Amino acid sequence: MKNKIAPDIIRQAFIILVLVGAAVMITWQMFPYMGGVLAGITLYVILVPLQRKLEKLKWRPSIAAVTLIISSIIGILIPIAGLGLLFYSRIKKALNNTSEITNQIQSQINKVEEYIGYEIGPSIDSDQIKSTLSSLVSGVASSGLNIFIALGIMIFIIYYMLVERETWQNASMTYLPLKKENIQALGDDCIALVKSNALGIPLVAIMQGVVALIGYLIFGVENAFFWFGITTIGSMIPFVGTALGILPVFLLLMAQGDTQGAIGILIYGTVVVGSTDNVFRLIVQKRLADIHPMVTLIGVIVGVPLFGFLGLIFGPLLVSLFLLLVQIYKKEYGKRGETI
Numbered sequence: 626m627k628n629k630i631a632p633d634i635i636r637q638a639f640i641i642l643v644l645v646g647a648a649v650m651i652t653w654q655m656f657p658y659m660g661g662v663l664a665g666i667t668l669y670v671i672l673v674p675l676q677r678k679l680e681k682l683k684w685r686p687s688i689a690a691v692t693l694i695i696s697s698i699i700g701i702l703i704p705i706a707g708l709g710l711l712f713y714s715r716i717k718k719a720l721n722n723t724s725e726i727t728n729q730i731q732s733q734i735n736k737v738e739e740y741i742g743y744e745i746g747p748s749i750d751s752d753q754i755k756s757t758l759s760s761l762v763s764g765v766a767s768s769g770l771n772i773f774i775a776l777g778i779m780i781f782i783i784y785y786m787l788v789e790r791e792t793w794q795n796a797s798m799t800y801l802p803l804k805k806e807n808i809q810a811l812g813d814d815c816i817a818l819v820k821s822n823a824l825g826i827p828l829v830a831i832m833q834g835v836v837a838l839i840g841y842l843i844f845g846v847e848n849a850f851f852w853f854g855i856t857t858i859g860s861m862i863p864f865v866g867t868a869l870g871i872l873p874v875f876l877l878l879m880a881q882g883d884t885q886g887a888i889g890i891l892i893y894g895t896v897v898v899g900s901t902d903n904v905f906r907l908i909v910q911k912r913l914a915d916i917h918p919m920v921t922l923i924g925v926i927v928g929v930p931l932f933g934f935l936g937l938i939f940g941p942l943l944v945s946l947f948l949l950l951v952q953i954y955k956k957e958y959g960k961r962g963e964t965i
Contacts, residue, residue: 661775665782830860
């Protein structure tokens with residue numbers, strides 16, 4: 626038969642099918658802990674320059690790696706865990722006072738509607754809010770074991786990658802189906818993207834959160850550090866920004882009858898906090914790669930459902946890496962003369 630498929634093609638297709646199946650099964654089983662994998666790789670990129678400096682000072686690689694891991698846990702993970710516990714406690718408190726909180730907010734909304742003579746929104750269902758908060762609390766509690774395992778995976782990855790850098794770098798050269806120069810370009814671009822997402826986005830958000838915190842303290846907002854966390858998280862979300870913290874604080878002060886403070890924090894948030902966004906991003910982007918807001922937005926939409934809170938950082942990173950791989954593919958296999 627003239628149209629008979631060559632045996633080599635059949636064997637190659639079979640091997641590819643097996644490889645894809647194995648990759649899917651491995652990814653499926655590792656997915657609950659993928660946040661730990663991404664966090665480990667991210668922290669490696671941040672810590673490896675310090676690892677090299679310590680090794681030049683005659684530190685043993687294993688001792689230098691353990692020292693950097695412990696320092697990162699103290700300086701990064703513990704504050705994040707503390708902020709998470711703060712959110713958890715505030716949500717549980719709100720869960721116990723849902724009816725009172727919703728009644729106060731609804732009362733203020735009714736006053737505004739009477740003043741303007743127009744209905745601005747439907748009534749707030751306290752039972753629905755309570756149900757949502759309950760499911761959120763139970764979800765966090767049930768994911769405790771996965772978080773613990775992900776942290777263990779993260780620590781192992783950081784230690785292995787720091788101590789045996791040459792081993793995994795040689796392995797990437799061996800197993801990645803790309804030319805050596807493209808692998809090196811991919812590595813350099815990945816490092817720039819990781820630094821921009823893991824350092825640039827949170828750094829700008831924290832700086833804006835600090836500016837907002839000053840305003841919360843000035844206007845006497847209760848639980849100012851809680852709203853600092855909310856504002857910081859909102860700053861990492863494109864087209865939402867610090868309004869995620871400023872507007873609820875404004876409504877909360879209005880509900881408490883502090884009209885002057887509410888107007889003050891609204892003006893402060895709009896003028897002062899809002900204007901610092903461009904300034905901080907300009908300062909940070911001089912040192913780090915510039916990520917387009919659309920990439921960040923799509924990354925957040927994709928990353929948050931996949932990785933939860935960490936998706937604010939890893940989502941844009943995944944989208945950026947996807948676009949980078951498309952460019953590498955076009956460079957590797959595209960037709961000659963084709964623009965990239």
